[in-house]
Amino acid sequence: MPDTREPSVATARIALLVAPGRPLELRDAPVPPLGGGEVLVRIVACAVCGSDLHTARGRRPHPLPTILGHEITGTVVALGSGAGVVDVAGAAVACGDRVTWSVCASCGECDRCRGGLPQKCRRLLKYGHVSNDDHPLAGGFASHIVLRCGTAIVRLPAGLSADAAATASCAVATAAAILRVGGGARGRSVIVLGAGMLGLSVVSQAMACGASSVTVVESRPDRLELARAVAPTANTVPWPGDPAALERLFGGVMLTDGADLVIEAGGTAELVQAAVRLVATGGTCVLAGTVAPVGDVAIDPERLVRRQATIHGVHNYLPEDLAAAVVHLASPTGAALAALAGPAMPLESINEALVAAAGTAVRVVVTP
Ligand SMILES: [Zn+2]
Ligand SMILES: [Zn+2]
Structure with missing residues (x-):
């Protein structure tokens, strides 16, 4: 399948953590060429996790510069070449799909992946936890993200909002x-x-x-x-x-x-x-x-x-757990949990969003 990216998506807006304790810096960044099996997603919502706050304040070591944010939903806008990408249910992923995905991308080949612990893969990539120099567009406080091979992708049911679904992946x-x-x-x-x-x-x-x-x-x-x-x-x-x-x-x-x-x-x-x-x-x-x-x-x-x-x-989860989480959030018994998402704040106000997330709101959501 060819790279079907829209020609208009040449640059992304990103919020970059350059140094711990400093405000995130809003920048434009080039969208890299997609590798085989990679997926470009236009981010619709990214919830702020407590771990994002710890990292932004320098309370735990983290590769820099980085795009934080790992609880993300968005719309597929381009697919890399090669074999088609499938979601956790085995269905082909296509442009226009509303999706969320696992916080980790796993190789699928190492002993841990083969042993049923892909979240502990020896070549793990964890979204929102990597250097933007080494892995461009791999965090959620941005307009776009590149999903790597080995990411568990889950489609969102029509009745589940992008904001609420953002809490699923953590x-x-x-x-x-x-x-x-x-x-x-x-x-x-x-x-x-x-x-x-x-x-x-x-x-x-x-x-x-x-x-x-x-x-x-x-x-x-x-x-x-x-x-x-x-x-x-x-x-x-x-x-x-x-x-x-x-x-x-x-x-x-x-x-x-x-x-x-x-x-x-x-x-x-x-x-x-x-x-x-x-x-x-x-x-x-x-x-x-x-x-x-x-x-x-x-x-x-x-x-x-x-x-x-x-x-x-227990640390992180399997693809089936993410699928179960999305089903739960979309169900009547999960509605009150889904309602915890919010308030929503724009990416351009990312530093204000981090301040708000440190208050009483359980899940502030950043929307590009
Ligand atoms: Zn989280
Ligand atoms: Zn592995």
């Missing part, structure tokens, strides 16, 4: 992976520790999957309020200050033997400790919130042995 898909790895939520008691976008996504999907109960623990009252909006029948518990206090609270009031599935989605050492303490006999604990160092965490191994408990770590 928190919502990771939540789908958490529930898959954790053995599913149907008929099980579920505790979710932390109610940021990841925790809220778990709560919404656990409810939709038919969990027998869902309990959310969170220190911020505004986030507990969001949890009630996402899942009105969920139990909401203010974080009592330490893991032992939380265990006493649950032991005395809600559960005699912990929960079948406990998910840590907050990223602190105390929440990890609490998660391990709360898992029931035969139950599963999934740790997913800790994506920055928190130091060593003390756990009681005897408790885990006697309870025959399982602990999993």
Whole structure:
């Protein structure tokens, strides 16, 4: 198939992080020639993730200069030459398709890809996490992006807005992976520790999957309020200050033997400790919130042995999880979660958008 790019798409507008702690710089950049199997997408929406804020402020190492943003939706405007590109369902991708895609592009050939962990590919490219010099147009705070080979592409249903769908490729898909790895939520008691976008996504999907109960623990009252909006029948518990206090609270009031599935989605050492303490006999604990160092965490191994408990770590997701995330956001049970996207702000106001994202909004959306 020839490069079918519109002749008009010669330059893209990008917001470039040149140095940590500095405002992003808006520039025009040439659109590179498409390689075989690559896809040029005109970005419609890119949600601001907490990790974007950490990187912009220089709180974690990152290749520079870079285009941040990895929770993206857009419209296909050109296809590279070679064999046709297909989406996760195996259907050909065509110009005009409304799509989202995996945060990672994987080689499909290394031991990890072949072993079922493409998100840990040895030649991984992660959108919004690479140098723009090495990988031009690979981030979401821009007018266009080039999707590389090995990207899982998912078409958007007609009823799902681009803004809402932008959250699929990070928190919502990771939540789908958490529930898959954790053995599913149907008929099980579920505790979710932390109610940021990841925790809220778990709560919404656990409810939709038919969990027998869902309990959310969170220190911020505004986030507990969001949890009630996402899942009105969920139990909401203010974080009592330490893991032992939380265990006493649950032991005395809600559960005699912990929960079948406990998910840590907050990223602190105390929440990890609490998660391990709360898992029931035969139950599963999934740790997913800790994506920055928190130091060593003390756990009681005897408790885990006697309870025959399982602990999993989950980071990112498989293509099938992204497809499930999009289906969930488009479903009636996912509508309240989808409604968390916003407010929308223009790319030209990217630095104001980052400030807004550091406030109470769960997912500010940048629109070129
Ligand atoms: Zn993210
Ligand atoms: Zn690989």
